[in-house]
Structures are given as C-alpha cells and as structure tokens.
Amino acid sequence: MRTIQDIVRYLRIYRRYIGRRMYLVFVLTVATALAQGFGITLLLPLLQASQTTSGSPENMSTAERLLQDLLQWMGIADSMTGILGFIAVVFIGKGLLQFANGGYQGYLQSRLLRELKRKLFDAYQRMDYRYYIERNTGHFINVINQQVNLFFSSFSSFASFLTQVVTTISYFAFAFAITWKFSLMAIGVGLILFGLFRRLNVYVRELSRKRSSEMSQLNKLLVQGLQSFKYIASTNQGGHLRSGVTESIRRLTHYIFRQRIAGAFTSALKEPFSVLLIVGLIAIQVTVFEAPVAPIFVALLLFHRGMQALISMQSGFQAMMDRAGAVEMVDDEFKEVQHHQEPQGEHRLAPLESSISFENATFSYDESEGPVLRDINLTIPANTTVAFVGESGAGKSTLVDLVTCMLKPQEGKLLIDGTPSNEIDLASWRSQIGYVSQETVVFDDTIANNICLWAGDIEEDEALRERVQDAARRAHADHFIQDLPDGYQTTVGDRGVRLSGGQRQRLFIARELFKQPNLLILDEATSALDTESERYIQDSIDALKGEMTVLIIAHRLSTIKNVDRVYVMEEGQVVEAGSYEDLRYRDESRFRSMVEMQSL
Template sequence: MVVNFFNIGSLFAIGPLVDFVIHPDLQNISPLTEKMISVIESFAFPVSLSSFLLFFVSFVFFGSLFQAVSEYVVQKTRFKIVEALFSDCLNSFLSAKWQFFVGQKQGEFINLFSRELIMIASALGQVSQFTVGVVQIFFFLSVPFYISWQVTLLCIIGIVLLSIPFILFGRYGYVFGKKGTDYSKEFISLLNENFNLLKIVLGFANQKKCHTDLVKAYVRYANTTIQWLTLGNALFLLFRPVAVLIVAIALFFSRKFNVPVSEMSVLLLGFFQIAKSAGACVNMNTAIGNFFPSYELMKSLKEKADLEKQFTGMKIFKTLEDRICLKNLSFSYQENEWALKSINIIIEKSKMIALVGKSGSGKSTLIDMIMGFNEPQVGCIECDGVDIHKIDIDSYRSRIGYVPQDSVLFNTSIKENFLWAKPDASEKDIKEACFLAHADEFIDNFPEKYDTIVGDRGVRLSGGQLQRVALARAFLKKPDLLILDEATSSLDSHSEKLIQDAIDKFAIKTTVVIIAHRLSTVRKADHIYVLDQGKIVEEGKYNDLISKRGRFSSMVDMQELTK
C-alpha cells in the first residue's frame, strides 16, 4: 500500500513537470498542475521547477526504498511458509510405518525435497508478486480515471480483450508442470538407484547402459523444462506489443477527448505501468499453473504417509522387566499369503533367543514385527504383559540395539557415528563399546583414529570392520534388547569369530535375539526357534534339537557336509 502511494505520487508529479517545460510562465496549465501547486503551497514550498523535481525524486526514492523492504518481507514470509510445509511433510514421513518407505522409491523423496520444494517456493513468490501486480493495476488505474474516465474505460476494454489469448495459453503451464514433475521424479530416482548400485554397474561393465539410461531420462526432463520456460518467456515478450498498443489507444483517445498534454503524459505513463503489471501477471499465471503438480505430489505423498501412520501408545517403555511374548501372531504382505502364521515365542530377559531357517522362512519379517515395523493382522506382541500398541514406540525402540546383515554408517567420522546413536556418550563409553566389539583393534591403527571418515555408507571400511563398528554402536546404547539379523553371515571366519565372541560376552548381561545363517553360532542360545514357510516347525535347545534328528538336525548336517 505504501509503495503504491509513492508510485502514484511520482506519476502525478510528472504532469506539473511537463507544464513547467511547456508553460514556464504557468499560463494555460492543466487542472492537475493547478491542484499540485496547491499541495506544494500547503507545505510552504516555493512554486518552482526545483520543488516539483524534489517531490518527484522523493516519491521515486521512497517508493524504491519501501519496495525493497516489502520484497524482503515477502521473501522471508515465502521461505517461512516453505519451511512449515517442509517440516509438516517431513514429520508425516518420519511418523509413517516402515511399509510406507518400502512402497516408495528413494528418488521420489529426494526429488520432492529438492526440485519440487524449490518449485513450490518459487510459486509462492510468484503468487505474492501476482497479488502485488493486481493491486498495483487497481492503484495505477486511479490515475488515468482521475484524468479521463472515458479514455480509461476504453483502454481497460482493450486490455481485457487482448489478454484473453495469453490467459488461455497460460493454462498449458499446468500441463508442462505435470510432465516436468513426472520426468524429474523419474530422472532423480534413476540417478539415485544407479549411484547406490554403482559397484554392481562397474562389476557388470554396464557403464554404457547406465550412461545411456541417465542421459535419456535427463533429456526428457530437460526438453519439458525448455518447453515450459519458452512458453513463459514467449508470453511475456509477446505482451510487449500489447502494452505498446494500449498506450497507442490511450494516446489516440486522449487527443479525441482533448486531454491536456501534461495530463496526457501522466495518463500514458500510467497505462504503460498498467500494461507492464498486466504482462507480469500473465507470465506469473503460467508459472503458478506450473507449480500445482509439485504441490499435488507433496500433498499425495503426505496423505499416503498420514494413512500409513506408525502405531504408538502413551505408556513410556523404560526397561524390560520380564519378557516379550509373541502370541498367536500372523502377518501377511498380500492377501491369502501368510508370511508368518500362528507364531508363539517367548523372549525372556537376559536370555539369548535364536531364529533359524532357510531363506524366505520369515525370520527377518519376525524381527520387523518385534521392532514394531509391521503390525500383525492376527495376534499380538506383549512387553511385560502390556500390548506393544499401548507403548510409546519411540521409547521402546530407544531401548533396542539393532545390527542388520548389511550395516551402514553415515558419511562422517567413526566418533560422530557413535554420537549419532548416543549423543551423550563419553569418550570412555565409546572406547569400552569398541573394546567389547573388537573394533578398537583396527581403529587405533588408523592415522586419525576415531576421527577417521568412513565414507558413504561406510564404504572406506572392510566388511568385518564395518560390522564391528555397527556392533559397537549397538553396544554403546546399552540396550535392553539386542537384535542381530544375520550380523556375521557375510564375514570371513576371523571377523565372524571376533564378532561372535563379542556377542557372547554382551549376552551375559542383556537380552539377545539373533538370526543365524551359520548354525554353529547358536550353540550357546538358550532357546532356538526353527521357521519354515512362516511357521515354527521346531523349538528347543541346541543339543535337544540335534538329538531329535528333525529339521534343525538336517540343516546342521547339511552345513557340515558343505564345509
């Protein structure tokens, strides 16, 4: 509002300046100049060219100053809104079930939080500028309306008629925006996937195919972006002749209605500003249409995450007092295909429980159930007699130490990876956990020791080193429940022996659930459950199961034969 006041003031100041040039003696001046002279005299300024120049320059200066301030406020507000959208969306994602992430490509999230969020931020700026442009048009219209409502009305009719084609073409912004979002999502997903699997790409000597696929995906995205940018720029540039035509119409009818030259100059400049703002609004209308697909993608992913919200209760889980029970538990990923069927397991405190079975028998799915990643369709999980749905899931998981088969680390130092797991850990705590996991043996040999950068996903460490750091990270939490999902299956015999020794020591004072591929590693387990096709087919201690000569015994014999 303040900016528009100064802009209108600068326009009105042009009339007297023209009159001073044409009529230095101030004879036969326009009514507008007469009123401006009255304003000058009311401020006790001398009626001179210098006074009007001072007023004109002052209006322009303060108008520009307030416009700069308002631009800062608009930009700050815009990014605050984007920050709120980002935070709200991220909160929905991080509150969703694990299955939500399994059902999406990583590239979709990367694309959303990079390209699409930038598009939304840009569109919000365009919306604010569009609003400002519309307001400016109405304010600028007051100037020519004051001088000649007849000329103004005829020019408005011309602007409306000439703008219709541009508004219609602007609708293609949504079409190009939808294509741009789809192709960007495809390109980012493919890029992320190929770089995550780059070792496989190199191993298969498939660099050429990788390069071809990525370039094709990029070209599809680039071509759509070029079309959209060309459309926006073309509409803006083609509106220039419209602006000139509007000014010409204003000039023609000003002569027809005998508008004084000084007032005509104000009127023409007013319509030039109106046409300029109208052209910017047409261009921004196209950009705003391009933004909607980005917002729709963010909204659809957020709604999907909200529908798949992670269950959680109100009871804070402090420590495991007695046992965890899985009662008549059944779970399926697809209808009529049970991944787990009628599972009954008791995990007693300070005991080691082993889950064994061939690949696809349901062992990892069972671990996901215990960690609360999946919900059973039938049955329940109880911690110390309390249904897991009544327990705050974050407090429950915070008391679990988890080491998967393929552990990963963040691309930072070894020390920072430990502090990520336990921010308040002291240097003594970290070294004790590493000593227990036999990780100190190689960390102390690194030139930078605990400040050694491990690389993306821990790629700078060997498999055995990476797994021992991951195990130390779990030990550092001093969990009530340690879950090991085939943590030694891909290691050499030396690394496996070190890690197994660490697990055996740690198991003395905590509860351990272990999935084992090598059955010799579960000799010391207090209870073993044998799974097959999602069902428990045998259970008992190691020696008892061997003496039964059943499924477990056959699996042990098979491994002995293959040594």
C-alpha cells in the same frame, strides 16, 4: 474462473506453511502500488502549473479537482518547486515501502524454506514403515531437496504476481480517474490479452507437473546407479541404466525447454504490445474525442506502466505455473506422509524386565497375497538368547520388524512386558533396542562418530573414549581400527566404502554394543565375517547371555549352538521350538535336517 481458483488454491497452500504473516506482504504491496500511482498522477497538476493559463475547474475531472484541492490545502498548488518536492517525497516513501516489502518477502521465503525442510524431514522420520517401503529413495530426495527449493522460489513468483496485479489495478484506477474513456479502451484490450494468456498458463502448469514427476524418476535412477556403482562398473552392466538415465534427462530437458519458450514468448510480447496499444489509443483519444493533451500525457504514462505491469503479471503467473508442479507435489507429499504417520501410544516403557510375547499374531503386506506371518504364539523371556531359523521367505525378518514395532500385527497382539504394542510410546521402546542387520549402516564420518553416533569428542572426553574403545574391542574391531592411518579419527567414506565388508560389519556391531541395549537383534550379523572374526564375535555374543535379551536370525547354524531356545519357521509359522541339542537330536526334526545339510 480457473485462474482465480488456482490463485485461491495456492494462497491457501502458502497460508498453511507461512501463516497470517504473509498478508503483511499484500498490505505493503498495496501501499507501494498506491504510492507509485499517486506519484505519477501528481505530474498532472505539475504540467498544469507549468502552463501560463491553467484549466478552469469546470473542465477538470473529479480526480483533477481532488488533487488541486489537496495541493491548495498544502499551499503548493501554484508552485512547481513545491509540487516537485511533494512528488519526490511520495517516491521516497514508495522506495521505502518497496524496500520493506522486498525485505519482508525475503524473511518469509527463508523461513518458509527452513520450515518446509525441517517439517518434511521430521515427518519422514515418523512415517509408517509400510509407506516407506512403497516409495523409493530418489522420490524422498527429490521432494525434500529439489521440490522444496522450487516450492520456496514459487512463493517469490506468487508474491511478484500479486504485486503486479495490485500495481496494474493501481495504474489503471488512477488513469481511469483522469480520463475514463481512454481507460475503458485500454482495460478492454488488457482483458482480451489476459484471456489469451489463460491457455498458455494451463500449458505451462502441465509442463511443471511433468517436470516435477520426471525429476523423481531421474533421482531414483541416479541413486540406484551411484549406490550400485561397484557392481555395475565391475560387471559392465551400466548400459540399461544409462539408457534409462539418458531418456529421463531428455524428457526433463524437453519440458524445461518448452517452459523457457513459453517464458520467452511472454517477454518478447511485453514491450512492443504495450507501445502499439498506447500509441493506438492516444491516436483515437486525440483525433476522435479531441481530449486535452495534459491528462492524456499523464494517462499515457500510467497506461504504459500499467501495460508493463500487466505483462509482468502474466510473467509472474507463468513463473508461478512453472513451479506449480513442485507446490502441488510438496503439498501432496505432506498430506500423504502425515496420513501415514506411525500410530503412537502413550505408555512409556521401563527397561525390559519380563518378556516379549506374541498372541495369535498375523501379518500380511498385501492381503491378496496372503499372510506373511500366521498365528504366531511365543514368549521370549527377558535376558534370554533366542534364535529364529528357516529358509528365506519364512517370515523371520518380518517377525523382527514386529518386535521393533516397525510393523504392527493385523490380527492378534504383540506384548512388551504385558503392554500391547499399539499402546507403547515407541521412542521409549526403540531406545532399548540394538539392531545389527545384514545391510551394514555406516555413515560417511570417523570411526569414533560411527560407534558413538556423535555423542561427543573422544579426544576431549576420556570416559567416552574408553566406552568407544571397549565397544570396539568387544566387537573384535579395535585391532583393525588401530592399524588405520588416523585410528579412531579415520573417515570411512560413503557407506563405509574404505572398509572391507567384514570391517564394516564389526564397526556396526561395535555401535550397537556401545549403546548398551536391553534387546540386541542380530539379523545375520556375522554373515560377512571371516571364520576367526566370527568366532570372536560369537564369544562376545555368548558373553552377553543373561545381561540382555538377544534375538538372533541365522542361516549359519554353528552360530547359535549356545542360545537358550531355537524357533524354526516355515511359511510364516513357528513349526518347531526347543534348545539346540533337543532339536538337533529329535527324530524327523526339520532343524535336524537343516543341521545335517550344513554338516554340523
């Protein structure tokens, strides 16, 4: 019963992603199997036609009489040439059906792979930020790249398994119609064999689940190692990471080895078991039941094919179990990601014109650890420049995540131009935001494409080229770009590895200035810059005053002297607010202490 439940379960999963078209595969499979079994069964009247005296109708089985009636209706019952021609036509038809079946399976597989990768990537693009931070990059890469590929190949194994099921039933059914005693014995032995294989299938499926899980673990370690290559290599601290990778590889290859041993056992059993079974059953049929030779010969061929198909059915099911972990992981991941999709409002925002307001906003990542932000009440008028300062862990970055709607207040409200954040169409809001974070986001592409994000070819579009260069000049990046070998067409490498830290940051800022946002968020945007570059960037930021809303998170307080308002945060609360000069000279001000510590 467990095997049937597994088949039904995987059938539903495939149906979920492929649709009803998959049933055409089964129709073609049944037609192919019937044509093949029927073609072999036609050997019986061929043998009888070759004999000088054919058997009397009284001694024929029902199947033999039906075949004889069909051939007589066609006018070829006593013609070996006619019967041979009919057999040839049947097998040509079977070949065409098999070709159609294989071609259509290939089409469905390619569509399945395309749909799975696209839908999963789209789902990842819309997943809730909190779900994202609870996972690791290696897990996502493993699912969308490796596990989806295994899911894709599992459908081929599943289709092959069902093909062998239908083929086996077809062969046994035709053999049963010719000589039922012989067939009953063979089917009984086949059922015993199938029962023995059940335990092997459970073992293989468990190995598949462990293999899929281990691939996520290995991917996580590999991503971490490659992303941290410079640090690990320069400090010679790769030993622990290497031992983790080595141990993960050992477990993974051990699971694969055990899967291959199980597959080799099934393959090795296939031929000898089939031959021994057929020989033994024929000996019993001839010596005990004294049955005629011609039906036994045809039944022999059918059962030999049937036993081969039965073992192949086990191989197909085992191959499917090899990939069961991937099927389950991908299906579970789809359910998880869809369950954690960002809630989307329907109100499309016009360009920011009034304010961003918090009303008693509270947020916590884990309720047991207490809130990260508590009772935030503040208003940021449009086209003003504000700064948030405070020690690490004060809640500044979390507050920014609320502004971008990556996180939602658990209590209280965030209002954008008076509209609650849970009612906002997120794309209409985020398309207005430029965001420069401490972690530079640079793509392995040209300088130009990193600034305009593939908006076009600057060599062919003069207006686009001017916009890109203007954004670079405003970010004080144009001079170093011009010094690169290929200028704006220079490829910067993975995560901008061919640029210095300050150059990457200026390139990042240039991209956000190119976007011409209504809200520009600068999260320690100048922390990686030298003093001169920081001064130029600061001049660019100051030039934006009144043109757009600018929200700055800063530890270096010298960069916020010209902002309209400063908010001082401590333990998730705004404890002071005012202009730079007002807070700087206020008695017993926390901000004043911070300024004095930096000797400003």
